[in-house]
């Protein structure tokens with residue numbers, strides 16, 4: 001088992017619960033957390049005793065409030081494309097996992113947090129969850145697959161609206177548009193996800209694996225879309241808009257875009 005404080009693991013009867021644990025930063029995905037997630041997903045896929053996973057966030061405020069914006073400030077301008085490709089690759093591993101992975105969304109799922117939830121096979125949310133792709137307010141765009149998965153899941157028009165306005169939607173609206181399958185009381189969230197996962201884990205393993213592979217294939221060939229997203233994220237990353245957006249967030253003020 002991998003030991004990490006920033007991403008906790010609990011394995012019970014073949015079900016791995018993965019908890020992103022940076023509560024003081026609303027579980028934002030810094031480099032360390034992203035790498036830990038990747039290691040744990042590899043473990044889930046390679047360890048015969050693990051049959052499925054639930055991803056959730058520590059505390060009652062956030063699932064994951066996005067990529068860690070403070071890491072964006074000093075990152076070299078030309079690193080945007082690599083950052084995007086790294087996140088895309090990890091989230092693709094989740095989507096293509098041989099074993100079922102459910103997101104249990106307990107609070108803010110914003111930016112990279114919404115994209116993390118989108119990469120899971122499906123999503124269950126607490127009534128307190130909020131979803132959004134607010135990257136536009138930072139002068140950037142979703143770079144971990146959001147521009148590809150969100151329109152496929154909720155339709156292009158709704159996805160465009162969320163990404164263009166950066167506005168958040170609540171759990172009820174997320175349910176209405178099909179972003180989440182079920183909403184429940186916050187205290188029932190993990191139990192609800194576990195019950196659903198136990199139903200899935202009672203099904204034959206090989207057939208489940210083939211089901212995930214086939215259903216993912218319904219998305220068709222996606223390489224160009226992801227490449228376009230990574231290139232576009234890279235372009236934004238070296239823009240003055242990104243410098244102003246990120247600086248404004250960290251200085252806790254409104255950005256002043258020209």
Ligand code: COA
Nearest residue numbers: 024025026028065066067068069070108110111112134135
């Ligand atoms: N990256 C880095 N730090 C983050 C973060 C992120 N994505 N989201 C929140 N934090 C940090 C805040 O800077 C703050 O740190 P501090 O206490 O050292 O100042 C701490 O987490 C708590 O957040 P705060 O903004 O004070 O909480 P809030 O309740 O006022 O607002 C949000 C909550 C989610 C609305 C707000 O934190 C937010 O807009 N976060 C960024 C969302 C975003 O743009 N995500 C996409 C990133 S690509």
